Amino acid sequence: MNKEWLWWLGEFGLAAVVATVAGFVTKDVPISILYGLFVGTVFFVLREHRRVVSQQERQVSVMEDKALNLPTTFSHLENVDPYMKYILDSERKELLRLAKEVTDGEIVVRSRPTVQIMLDFHKLTRPGDRMIATNSGANLGTPQWVVLRQLDFEMADKGVDVTRVFIEPADATHEDKKLIRQEMDEEKEHHKVRFIKESELPPGTARNSCLIVDRYYGYVSALKAPGSKLRQIIDEITVFTRRDELEKAKNIMENLIKVSEEYK
Numbered sequence: 001m002n003k004e005w006l007w008w009l010g011e012f013g014l015a016a017v018v019a020t021v022a023g024f025v026t027k028d029v030p031i032s033i034l035y036g037l038f039v040g041t042v043f044f045v046l047r048e049h050r051r052v053v054s055q056q057e058r059q060v061s062v063m064e065d066k067a068l069n070l071p072t073t074f075s076h077l078e079n080v081d082p083y084m085k086y087i088l089d090s091e092r093k094e095l096l097r098l099a100k101e102v103t104d105g106e107i108v109v110r111s112r113p114t115v116q117i118m119l120d121f122h123k124l125t126r127p128g129d130r131m132i133a134t135n136s137g138a139n140l141g142t143p144q145w146v147v148l149r150q151l152d153f154e155m156a157d158k159g160v161d162v163t164r165v166f167i168e169p170a171d172a173t174h175e176d177k178k179l180i181r182q183e184m185d186e187e188k189e190h191h192k193v194r195f196i197k198e199s200e201l202p203p204g205t206a207r208n209s210c211l212i213v214d215r216y217y218g219y220v221s222a223l224k225a226p227g228s229k230l231r232q233i234i235d236e237i238t239v240f241t242r243r244d245e246l247e248k249a250k251n252i253m254e255n256l257i258k259v260s261e262e263y264k
Contacts, residue, residue, distance in 0.1 A: 081241050083124060083216070087117070114220070114234045115144045118210075121239065122151050125212055127159030132253040136167035136198065136207035137176070137230040138222040140183055153190045162191035165260050167207055169230060170198045176230035184263045196260035204252050208234075216241060217249040 101107045125131050131152075139145040156162045164187060166180050184193050198207075209219035221236040240246065 083120070084239070084241060086120075087239070114237055115139070115148075117237050118148060118220070118234070119151060121210065121216065121218055121237075122148065122155065124216055125155050125160045128161075129215070130161040130213040131155070131163070131210065132213070132257070133162075133164045133210040134167055134205065134207060134256070135164060136169055137180075138208040138220055138234055140230065141179055149187065152187075156191040163194065163257065164191065165194040165196060165256055166263070167201065168195070168197045172230055179230060188263055193263040194257060194260040195263045196256070200259060202252060202255045202259060204248075205256055209249075211246075211249045211253050213250060214246060217246055 098107060098109070122131075133152075139148070152162055152164075166184055168177060168180060172180070180195075184195065187193050201207075206219035208222055209217070211217045216239065218237060218239040220234045221238075223233050223235050240249070
């Protein structure tokens with residue numbers, strides 16, 4: 001017997017119990033039957049309404065996930081890194097919000113929280129970790145960079161081995177070079193700082209990236225701000241946890257450290 005028949009049997013049983021109780025109370029069989037049918041009908045309508053609403057909510061949830069082609073994806077998430085799950089869930093919620101808004105003929109598009117993702121990424125470090133980062137001007141001189149820099153100082157104080165390699169762009173102006181020097185002076189008192197010119201970069205080096213050795217690797221794509229040769233606005237972030245990408249990034253970073261110079 002399937003669940004649908006069991007549900008109907010339960011409804012019939014409820015009406016029969018109500019009719020029996022009504023018969024004992026009223027001592028009138030016809031009235032008790034009518035009363036039982038009335039009460040049973042009311043209970044049936046209320047329960048059916050709740051059941052239909054519940055089914056519709058489940059169906060909507062399933063349709064939302066199917067629309068995003070997520071059922072297959074989520075079935076493979078048992079062994080996925082928690083940070084990756086967090087990003088995926090955040091993106092899913094944002095996409096569902098947009099999908100619901102466009103049905104009303106109005107949509108609010110929010111800028112991607114790239115800076116917050118960067119902060120969350122750096123917070124993945126633990127005492128004893130080794131972090132190597134590169135920067136060729138992304139977010140330098142902005143309040144967001146000050147927050148990220150302070151976070152790295154705190155990570156270093158907690159036992160994270162932090163090295164940042166600053167890259168001087170080929171088209172850097174005198175003011176750009178001055179800004180890089182100021183930033184390196186600010187950071188050298190807290191963790192390791194190195195320097196290299198763009199023309200001397202080893203092949204495959206990402207100009208704005210961060211490697212948490214053996215666990216995470218990420219790099220950002222950045223757009224140059226209007227009127228600036230150096231300062232860049234972060235546009236996109238790519239994060240890897242695959243072993244092959246981690247090994248490749250580690251080799252590149254170690255080579256970068258060898259060819260760059262320590263800033264004192």
